[in-house]
Amino acid sequence: MLIEARDVPNLGFNFDLYSRNDMLTKKGLKPPGYLKTGTTIVGLIYKEGVILGADTRATAGPIVADKNCEKIHYMAPNIYCCGAGTAADTEAVTDNISSQLKLHRYHTGRESRVVTALTLLKSHLFRYQGHVSAALVLGGVDLTGPHLHTIYPHGSTDTLPFATMGSGSLAAMAIFESEYREGLTRDEGVNLVTKAICSGIFNDLGSGSNVDICVIEKGKKEYLRNHLTPNPRTYISSKGYAFSKKTEVLLTKITPLKELVDVVQVGGDGMEE
């Protein structure tokens, strides 16, 4: 009945059913699978702010489960977060912390800071001891300037000028390491991020489909959903199969089959035996 001053939940995972689950697995029951996001996610700081990039493939084992999922999550009007790892975990964690940030904004009357989001996320992940499989690239611009951080599933963080995470991180990092420099312009930054994500898309099986970009500057943001679509889906044409126009029609002759072959109706109703 007493109202809590803190709005943050204090609970972690409940492992009471561990021995029961272990016993079931030993008896042959397969545990339910989960959707991972393979993924290439990147972020970099340019002259006026932060650019985040992500691919759009979600995998369930060897199968592509979602060809165009959204991996750049909203945290605050000036903060966005890319998520790699288990899709449900990244969604839930970013939603939860986004909600906490919103309440904090109402209470303080101020814009959220990136370090606030960072601390809330890392505390949450640490509390769950790495069982929440979410690897995040957090970026935003607040009154102290542009910031970019990476957060690992166990709760450790890095602060970097450019960062990559996910299964395609090595491919993307190769691009960043060779071409990043300080003081990039917006277009240069967007091109570099696109290049890094494409490198992940084409060289990593866990990443694919399209490129999403989010540009955050002081006071404004641009969410460029499907900024680049290098893997368009081809569908069966509604016109049916048509010969290519270069084929010359030499002769058109129609021969009814009855003239060449005897068509005999067997007694009975045809289909019945």
Place this chain on the structure above:
Amino acid sequence: MKCNLLILRGPGLLPLGLSFPPSQQGIAYSLHKSSSPLNIHSHFFTSSSLISSRSKVFCHICLAVISDSFRSCADFLYDMGDSQYSFSLTTFSPSGKLVQIEHALTAVGSGQTSLGIKASNGVVIATEKKLPSILVDETSVQKIQILTPNIGVVYSGMGPDSRVLVRKSRKQAEQYQLLYKEPIPVTQLVRETAAVMQEFTQSGGVRPFGVSLLVVGYDDKGPQLYQVDPSGSYFSWKASAMGKNVSNAKTFLEKRYTDDMELEDAIHTAILTLKEGFEGQISGKNIEIGVIEADRTFRVLTAAQIEDYLQEVE
């Protein structure tokens, strides 16, 4: 010779102290009135006594004066339910009223005037902001608060109580949003806030809130204005006032209100109503106005904007 001293502090009781057998040496026990109704302490002191052969034997026995009932000395475990704070402060009177809620409404009635008016294309709330002294930094005080991007609230009565409710309501709105992925409808938020206020009229050890809230919002059902009382009852109003000058303000509003009022008219009417009972010179610094227009975003007007409206009204 060993001496055992047992001191027990129970809620609302003076401590019961027993010592047997008696000792001459340094037995110190303190008599404190329990301040917190939910604490039970027990202290065990063991001290060995050096009793000389010629020392007198004397016995200390203090009996606790128990407010409700007399308990035996052997009964060391105090049941929290029997303390004087365990029952609800809001108990029915023989006439069927809850006296504490009546008193809470009196507290509201002695608070600063606040009012709200629902227009056809928006809704406005306004309140006096009389500060206790000219030395108070008026920019640090804000009575009108935002709950969600399209819902705002103002109160009459005890400020600290309203802060608790505002915090709770904001959290409930967020939880609703997280669960249903839609912004909370105004009626739902009002219902949940009213439920909290009702809880505090039917629980042990707590008192009702000393505030009435005017909640305004603009959702799919259009602009809405609700009043929530300390009892937990809520009403939807076209125009309402609360606080010190409530009867005059309500009469004024009844005369002035029309169903097809526009928001600008509503703001002017709100200012005029406040002006009616205002002691001293009204200005942008000692009233607060919050509006929701057709864009469905709640905002508090700045002092400069209020000054503009005041000039229009004159």
